[in-house]
Amino acid sequence: MNKETMTQAGEQKSEPGLTTDLQHTKKEIGKLRPNANPLMAHKFGADPYALVFNNRVYLYMTSDKLEYDANEIPQKNSYQSINKITVISSDDLINWTDHGEIKVAGPEGAATWASQSWAPAAAHRSLNGEDRFYLYFANNASGIGVLSAPTPIGPWTDPIGKALVTRETPGVEDVTWLFDPAVLVDDDHQAYLYFGGGVPEGKPERPDTARVMRLGTDMVSVEGKAKIIPAPFMFENSGIHKYDNIYYYTYCSNFFQVERDEDSPSPGEIAYMTSAQPMGPWTYQGTILKNPGHFFGIGGNNHHAIFPLANQWYIAYHAQTLCQAMDIPEGYRSTHLNKVQYEDTSGRIKAIQADYKGVEQLKSFNPYQKVSGSTMGWNAGVNTRQLSGSGSEQVEKGESARQDEVVSVLHGGSWIAISRVDFGQKGAASFTITVCSQGGPCTLELRLGREDGELIGKVHVPGSAESQEWIETLTSVTGAQHEHDLYLVLKPSEQNPCILLKHWMFEEA
Incomplete structure (x- = not known):
């Protein structure tokens, strides 16, 4: 598919202010009625992270954008030019509002010291009686930055003017990839940052590259030394949530083709560990979500976030379903939602079934509002x-x-x-x-x-x-x-x- 077949008459790919290169014909593509997945059909959005505020969920996503060769033919995603974060929100999980893109990295971004913005995480705190929101992001795999704002959609500024986590941060010296943050603000208001990934040579079974450390009360500093999370076959995508006083650390397993016993995660699946404390010790429990290729016929990496809304738990994850529907090269991801359910007695997470149908609409839409x-x-x-x-x-x-x-x-x-x-x-x-x-x-x-x-x-x-x-x-x-x-x-x-x-x-x- 060349660029002309994907752009509509009268609009150019480089038009200023355009949020996406994804412009297609007058037919539905990707999100087909009555399905809820993927959440958007007009643009891509990867590595989702969820923030719930005032009964509304905000999803922050890596802004995948189409890349072209010299002949303007779409190419596989290199991820090297991504310096923005996409935000959408909903209070019913079917109708989504596109809030556009946050200019995070680069000369025009809030964090001019950074070159990329991947895999965001978001948190809310009330400080001195005022709501404050924090956006953590990966500057490729070399460090983690943070932005802050008075609302979930901005405006965003860089409160420290440098990376929050670097190679000099205590306890991260051996982490292969300093990226993929997740954040938890506990019931006592203490906040924790989870991050890391990659596989050192010869250590696919126990990479020991996942980390957790305390955040300062200002949410823009770290305290103490990062602790290892001993996640079996760790690859990337830290996730954290708390359910019924149990802390759940979730992550994506690596793709190394080595012998694995039946208790180990298969390649590219979302696995999880539990603990009675936010920094461990951790117990491995198993896997909850197979690779997207198992459900949609197109694989790739697996990235997720788990969150509650209206007394139900959900998982946001990405898959290349829109990319597949457009019949373009791989690497462009779209966010999906499905339910998360727990065993009543053990607290174990039941296996999650990813699909196009998605979740049910939580409530009717009110047309008598702006x-x-x-x-x-x-x-x-x-x-x-x-x-x-x-x-x-x-x-x-x-x-x-x-x-x-x-x-x-x-x-x-x-x-x-x-x-x-x-x-x-x-x-x-x-x-x-x-x-x-x-x-x-x-x-x-x-x-x-x-x-x-x-x-x-x-x-x-x-x-x-x-x-x-x-x-x-x-x-x-x-x-x-x-x-x-x-x-x-x-x-x-x-x-x-x-x-x-x-x-x-x-x-x-």
Whole structure:
């Protein structure tokens, strides 16, 4: 597949502010109705880590981006140019809001000392009566940095101006890869950082490259000496969570083809250990998630995070399902969700079944609120963009940067679907939208059930000569009652319309 087949008319791969190179035809690709996996079909997102705040889960992911050769043919992912972290969030686990990318490393990033940003981890603390959020990231495999922000989506700044964990950190001298952080804030507010990976020569069974150490009360310093976690066949991807007063350390096993007994993890699986204390001692328990190749027919590394939401536990993990659906070279990962269940008596984690179906929607979607245009359950031909001029500029240490605003980009024939929208018994009377035309006049149709389902309203968007002229327009709505999937469909026309969708909401009758 060459670049022309993956880009839509009127948009270039290098367009400023575009969050992804992943632009495809007006057909669903990857996330197919009614499936919940992968979570996004308009961009990639790898190495997921979950932060739950105010009954909403935020997923932070490595920003996999398509790489091209000199002839603009997609190539395998080298991971060498990744310096941003993607953030999405949801309170129902089906409809996700794309918050764009955090500029982490490089000259334009918050951490200018770093060159890459891989495999993030996030934590929340209330310090001096104020909420504070922390984003830990791997600068390739050479160290771990940290950013902080007043909200889960930013704006992010570098509080220490250097790496948090380096080769000089006590207890990490023999760690092959200083990367893949995970963080736990315990019930007593003490925080712990877990990290490490790699296999020293001749030690596939016991690499001893996993580490845990205390974080300072400021969350941006480490205390004492890192302790070894004796994880059998350790490879990468530290994970940590606490359930029923048991600490669960989870990780990905290595791929070395050596003899393994029946109690050892198979290559590329998520294994786990348990402890009564956050720093051990640890007891190996077994594996919980097979390699993605077992479920989806395409393998690669295995990376996960386990989290609770609404009295249920979940695992976020990545697989190359979207990459596979696009029929492009390997290495581009997408995040998925499935349930985690525990044995009632032993606390052991039951085997997890990865699939396209995913998880159930936790609750109905409320249309009588201001909804970001970058919120979607499913879509066809839709992309997202961070608005130029609203993003984070380079700032002095300690100074807040502005947050990016993310919009959806729709072309003629594109659509966004929102799952299980509850219009209520009274129903909706009107629909308001904030939108920007990128061409001639066009019509956005509101439909129920399908992209060609019952028409409940139309929004006529006038053409604009300005590249970013925002208008707010209102239209009447009829027939929107009770619960339906909602479709926002940009009607095709010979003028090849394109709009930027910023916000929308319904008004109840």
